[in-house]
Amino acid sequence: MMNRLFEIINSSIGRKVIMAITGIVVVGFLLGHMTGNLLVFKGPDAINHYAEFLQSKPLLIWTNRIVLLVSLILHIWAATTLTLDAWNARPVPYASSQRILETTYAARTMRWGGPIIALYVIYHLLHFTVGRVGPQHFEGDVYMNIVTGFRIPYIAGFYIICMLAIGFHLYHGIWSFFQTLGANHPLYNPLRRIIAVAIALTITAGFISVPLGVIFRVIGGDIP
Amino acid sequence: MSEKGMKLNLKIWRQKSSKDKGGFVDYKVENISPNMSFLEMLDVLNEKIILEGGEPIAFDNDCREGICGMCGLYINGRPHGPQSGTTTCQLHMRSFRDGELITIEPWRCGAFPIVKDLIVDRSALDKIIMAGGFISVSTGAAPEANTIPVPRDDSGNSMDAAQCIGCGACIAACPNASAMLFTAAKISHLGLLPQGQPERKKRALSMVKAMDDAGFGGCTNHGECEAACPKNVSTKFIARMNRDYISAGLTEEPEKE
Ligand code: HEM
Numbered sequence A: 001m002m003n004r005l006f007e008i009i010n011s012s013i014g015r016k017v018i019m020a021i022t023g024i025v026v027v028g029f030l031l032g033h034m035t036g037n038l039l040v041f042k043g044p045d046a047i048n049h050y051a052e053f054l055q056s057k058p059l060l061i062w063t064n065r066i067v068l069l070v071s072l073i074l075h076i077w078a079a080t081t082l083t084l085d086a087w088n089a090r091p092v093p094y095a096s097s098q099r100i101l102e103t104t105y106a107a108r109t110m111r112w113g114g115p116i117i118a119l120y121v122i123y124h125l126l127h128f129t130v131g132r133v134g135p136q137h138f139e140g141d142v143y144m145n146i147v148t149g150f151r152i153p154y155i156a157g158f159y160i161i162c163m164l165a166i167g168f169h170l171y172h173g174i175w176s177f178f179q180t181l182g183a184n185h186p187l188y189n190p191l192r193r194i195i196a197v198a199i200a201l202t203i204t205a206g207f208i209s210v211p212l213g214v215i216f217r218v219i220g221g222d223i224p
Numbered sequence B: 001m002s003e004k005g006m007k008l009n010l011k012i013w014r015q016k017s018s019k020d021k022g023g024f025v026d027y028k029v030e031n032i033s034p035n036m037s038f039l040e041m042l043d044v045l046n047e048k049i050i051l052e053g054g055e056p057i058a059f060d061n062d063c064r065e066g067i068c069g070m071c072g073l074y075i076n077g078r079p080h081g082p083q084s085g086t087t088t089c090q091l092h093m094r095s096f097r098d099g100e101l102i103t104i105e106p107w108r109c110g111a112f113p114i115v116k117d118l119i120v121d122r123s124a125l126d127k128i129i130m131a132g133g134f135i136s137v138s139t140g141a142a143p144e145a146n147t148i149p150v151p152r153d154d155s156g157n158s159m160d161a162a163q164c165i166g167c168g169a170c171i172a173a174c175p176n177a178s179a180m181l182f183t184a185a186k187i188s189h190l191g192l193l194p195q196g197q198p199e200r201k202k203r204a205l206s207m208v209k210a211m212d213d214a215g216f217g218g219c220t221n222h223g224e225c226e227a228a229c230p231k232n233v234s235t236k237f238i239a240r241m242n243r244d245y246i247s248a249g250l251t252e253e254p255e256k257e
């Protein structure tokens, strides 16, 4: 029984399904995370209390972390093995450059975007959660960490570039999610694009608004 | 264009056998009528090569009317050349400019070893069909029309999928060399009809397995296959294959030993 299950999951379609489901789990997390971050616009108390509230619920935090970690590992496993399969499937490349007819920039950069996002996530955790990289870390003061972090131009710039990369990855990922799970119908295919653009844009714009807010002193303008 | 027809510069992949390394050779042809097909242009070139004592260029073809699927060539970065919805044999030289440089390559896919020059061995597609692209009942003589009702949309969709001529352009065009459009078309054209229902789940499982075993890549939804398909087979069939495969994977009972 288990052999059969592994065989199905290990097939090309099975691994795509794993990639789609785990990707959407992370998208759900990103929507929540982004919304939470927007509290920084309401001032230090709002965001710091929210952080304290989360810290006071270890079960919630750790379930979330484990689900995300497992999802990311499975997602990266599926992406890496499928990528290797694809490379092996065409050992000799074409000499003429391929005329692009349909594929999008977002689709062609999935295999660049993925690893860039993974490196970004590691950096991001070291920066805000662990406090090992970036400027002086104020334990428990999320607001100060955000303000001092994003006042350094190259850190703000790096975050903004990574958020754009995530936006492209999510756009093609969410659109693919429907196709991979078999949702394709002439009546609501246009809706699929709209949903993919809307979610990718919301997440990217929401996250980017924070470093931009700090740069333009909308956030932490009173801090010298 | 002069009175004497088109002049073309050709850059063509030559390879003696599957073992040979192969390489491009440059050719020039003159006096090409814009109303010739692409294969007729190659015939003209081959006659010239033979007259000069050379070895003609090997390329696959059979019906020359766009239905057998033998004639796939990768022309200037596109399977079957610049005109969409058209096989190489149905492509006319008026689709090119006088004096244009045309690069001709074989399909590039590990599962399609090169036999000679531009001919590849597409047996991998036959293996996928052998794994389940059939209905295993004796159908006897043709039944009375309308004894088995088929909803109109289903028969239409089934016919759209059955347009696939197995030329392999989808695989040649796919950045992942994936055979999902081909396999999806074959799974769908049977799975949409009443006669295809009894084996529908088993068919999805075994044809996808044969596709994976042959060493094709996976789909990442670029859509290049549909754009390259001379029969415009839609990627909606890939979504349908995914549905069939997922539901078969969850519900089909493995065969008893
Ligand atoms: C090393 C890390 C990663 C790699 C190599 C990677 C690679 C990929 C690849 C190759 C796809 C396939 C897209 C397709 O089917 O066309 C994909 C899909 C996706 N990715 Fe990632 N990715 C990574 C990290 C992430 C992260 C951090 C997120 C979320 C922020 C994410 C979200 C998604 C989503 C939602 C999909 C859609 C799945 C589908 O239906 O195909 N990925 N990824």
Ligand code: FES
Pocket (backbone or CB within 6 Å): B060, B061, B062, B063, B064, B065, B066, B067, B068, B069, B070, B071, B087, B088, B089, B090
């Ligand atoms: S030779 Fe038959 S399809 Fe072109």
